[in-house]
Amino acid sequence: MADVAIPRAKPQMSEDSAWTQLKHNRNWLGFWFMVPAMAFLIFFLAYPLGLGIWLSFTDTRIGRVGHFIATENYEWLWDDSIFWLSVFNTLLYTFVASALKFAIGLYLALLLNENMPFKAMLRAMVLIPFIVPTVLSALAFWWIFDSQFSIISWSLKHLGLINQNINFLGDTTWARICVIFANIWRGVPFVAITLLAGLQTVSPSLYEAATLDGATRWQNFRYITYPLLTPIIAVVMTFSVLFTFTDFQLIWAMTRGGPVNATHLMATLSYQRAIIAGQLGEGAAISSAMIPFLLAAIMVSWFGLQRRKWQQGESND
Amino acid sequence: MSSVQIRDVRKSFGNFEVLHGVTIPIEDGQFVVLVGPSGCGKSTLLRMLAGLENITSGTISIGDRVVNNVQPKERDIAMVFQNYALYPHMTVADNMGFSLKLRNASSDEINKRVKRAAEILALSPLLDRYPRQLSGGQRQRVAMGRAIVRDPQVFLFDEPLSNLDAKLRVAMRTEIKELHQRLKTTTVYVTHDQIEAMTMADKIVVMHDGIVEQMGTPLELYDKPDNQFVAGFIGSPAMNFLKGHVRLNGVATFEGPNGVKLPLKSAPAGSDGRPAVYGVRPEHFTIADDGAEAEIIVVEPTGSETQVFAKVGGEQVVAVFRERHQFNPGDKVRLKPDPSLVHLFDDATGKRMNA
Numbered sequence: 001m002a003d004v005a006i007p008r009a010k011p012q013m014s015e016d017s018a019w020t021q022l023k024h025n026r027n028w029l030g031f032w033f034m035v036p037a038m039a040f041l042i043f044f045l046a047y048p049l050g051l052g053i054w055l056s057f058t059d060t061r062i063g064r065v066g067h068f069i070a071t072e073n074y075e076w077l078w079d080d081s082i083f084w085l086s087v088f089n090t091l092l093y094t095f096v097a098s099a100l101k102f103a104i105g106l107y108l109a110l111l112l113n114e115n116m117p118f119k120a121m122l123r124a125m126v127l128i129p130f131i132v133p134t135v136l137s138a139l140a141f142w143w144i145f146d147s148q149f150s151i152i153s154w155s156l157k158h159l160g161l162i163n164q165n166i167n168f169l170g171d172t173t174w175a176r177i178c179v180i181f182a183n184i185w186r187g188v189p190f191v192a193i194t195l196l197a198g199l200q201t202v203s204p205s206l207y208e209a210a211t212l213d214g215a216t217r218w219q220n221f222r223y224i225t226y227p228l229l230t231p232i233i234a235v236v237m238t239f240s241v242l243f244t245f246t247d248f249q250l251i252w253a254m255t256r257g258g259p260v261n262a263t264h265l266m267a268t269l270s271y272q273r274a275i276i277a278g279q280l281g282e283g284a285a286i287s288s289a290m291i292p293f294l295l296a297a298i299m300v301s302w303f304g305l306q307r308r309k310w311q312q313g314e315s316n317d
Numbered sequence: 318m319s320s321v322q323i324r325d326v327r328k329s330f331g332n333f334e335v336l337h338g339v340t341i342p343i344e345d346g347q348f349v350v351l352v353g354p355s356g357c358g359k360s361t362l363l364r365m366l367a368g369l370e371n372i373t374s375g376t377i378s379i380g381d382r383v384v385n386n387v388q389p390k391e392r393d394i395a396m397v398f399q400n401y402a403l404y405p406h407m408t409v410a411d412n413m414g415f416s417l418k419l420r421n422a423s424s425d426e427i428n429k430r431v432k433r434a435a436e437i438l439a440l441s442p443l444l445d446r447y448p449r450q451l452s453g454g455q456r457q458r459v460a461m462g463r464a465i466v467r468d469p470q471v472f473l474f475d476e477p478l479s480n481l482d483a484k485l486r487v488a489m490r491t492e493i494k495e496l497h498q499r500l501k502t503t504t505v506y507v508t509h510d511q512i513e514a515m516t517m518a519d520k521i522v523v524m525h526d527g528i529v530e531q532m533g534t535p536l537e538l539y540d541k542p543d544n545q546f547v548a549g550f551i552g553s554p555a556m557n558f559l560k561g562h563v564r565l566n567g568v569a570t571f572e573g574p575n576g577v578k579l580p581l582k583s584a585p586a587g588s589d590g591r592p593a594v595y596g597v598r599p600e601h602f603t604i605a606d607d608g609a610e611a612e613i614i615v616v617e618p619t620g621s622e623t624q625v626f627a628k629v630g631g632e633q634v635v636a637v638f639r640e641r642h643q644f645n646p647g648d649k650v651r652l653k654p655d656p657s658l659v660h661l662f663d664d665a666t667g668k669r670m671n672a
Contacts, residue, residue, distance in 0.1 A: 203400065210415070211389050
């Protein structure tokens with residue numbers, strides 16, 4: 001049978017068209033599978049990013065084609081104190097909110113990892129802030145921090161702790177505290193649930209072994225949980241920092257950058273200058289100015305995420 | 318090193334009692350193996366000894382001290398886990414020195430003791446590796462090293478060999494036994510593998526459904542099982558059981574299934590006609606003209622011995638011969654159990670009847 005089959009197969013091979021070969025070549029096939037994702041990324045990520053950077057070197061305004069003006073926008077921003085205030089605000093907002101989100105998220109994750117009644121329900125409840133649309137929760141916070149109808153002021157007055165309403169969103173310090181608080185409230189579930197997932201990958205027998213080795217609860221955390229969690233912490237905190245740094249919705253819905261620009265972040269300032277005021281070039285320059293900061297954050301996590309020696313396989317003898 | 322006393326220990330999870338009053342005395346320096354099928358409570362008992370589970374009632378003492386309410390870390394015991402529980406982010410040396418580090422031992426002291434344990438276990442070239450870079454047997458040795466470094470009163474082993482392949486298991490078995498002979502530390506070892514129990518133990522404790530079925534040296538359990546459960550559990554291939562009745566007219570015999578006559582050396586007086594179970598180990602059959610008629614079903618040669626599956630009185634039995642017989646399936650042979658090595662159990666209670 002084999003003698004018959006082989007000569008028959010040969011002419012068939014040579015008849016294969018270029019198209020059939022293309023279909024069967026694994027490398028081409030791999031390329032075709034990548035095309036949809038590539039197209040998506042090019043049109044919706046790479047192109048807007050490139051366009052934004054290009055716009056930042058022009059004097060484009062809404063309704064008027066811009067001209068290339070080199071770094072004039074950036075030179076202008078360099079002397080703009082409001083821009084520098086927004087940089088300061090963004091860094092403050094990102095740093096304080098991320099640090100607190102990490103601390104609270106880790107604490108919640110450790111609590112939820114314990115055995116307790118209604119564990120599944122409590123875990124689901126933690127996710128609530130995450131599933132409410134940002135704008136809706138921002139509106140709710142807007143009412144909670146309202147200068148006249150704030151429930152916090154009302155409660156404190158009834159408790160006799162204060163005589164006057166607190167001007168939450170009208171005072172620069174209070175306004176910053178309020179938006180940071182709202183951001184933390186929204187961001188904690190993401191951190192907590194991700195860290196919880198990480199905690200659950202740690203084998204309970206490690207804790208038992210450490211307990212028999214003489215570790216206290218704190219030492220269990222310090223020497224077992226924390227080191228095993230570092231890869232997950234690096235991922236989750238990178239995302240958290242990126243999301244917080246580029247935050248827009250929450251601020252815009254609560255304060256629009258006020259009072260006196262005290263809560264203006266780079267994203268909100270960019271929107272205000274570009275869309276509201278129509279200075280697309282200048283707005284694009286503010287947005288582009290975020291890139292170095294974001295790259296720096298990514299670099300930090302890149303080195304944080306480098307596979308640690310203990311995670312590697314047998315390769316490094 | 319210390320003795321361990323387990324007295325009438327019970328354990329319940331909610332309303333469900335898994336240990337029904339277990340008493341096991343363990344002498345200083347003894348190697349005790351708790352063996353039984355899964356779910357018999359042996360691992361739970363070990364974890365109670367370690368302090369990882371609460372004791373519902375009864376007492377456990379290590380040395381002269383009752384440890385019921387003593388924290389695990391103050392019990393001065395070391396445990397080797399089934400999955401080894403090595404800290405993945407620590408090198409072999411750090412894994413072994415971790416307990417000393419927690420005790421604020423000086424780094425000189427830690428190095429010295431880790432080095433000594435590494436020499437005992439031939440781990441010296443691996444001290445800078447991470448657990449992921451080790452083979453199963455090496456990980457197992459690191460887990461033991463972690464226990465040795467502490468120089469504890471008692472070693473606990475929880476099925477330490479069940480994650481290894483068959484060949485390595487045999488090698489590690491010898492290594493653990495050798496280690497015990499060298500260190501002479503009291504050891505409690507849990508396994509479901511009766512061969513591990515037989516080969517390693519000074520004393521075997523057979524557990525079943527939360528009670529101790531029998532305690533004794535390996536050969537005591539093999540030669541004189543107290544009941545049908547122990548008889549069936551210890552020994553491989555397992556003991557053959559044939560149901561039937563004791564006959565005491567003049568000479569004691571056993572009437573097996575379908576009237577097969579089987580020899581008995583003796584039977585207790587007044588047991589004539591009692592329903593009983595006749596137990597004979599596969600290695601205690603011989604081919605003899607006055608044996609019971611058997612039809613061969615399957616022959617499995619392993620080289621050193623041959624396992625023969627045959628039907629006696631319609632019931633399947635297995636016999637093991639070290640000499641080489643020429644058997645073929647369907648052959649009729651006469652199998653004779655050695656009457657002095659036969660076990661007789663009460664059919665209703667499973668208790669041993671003959672002396």
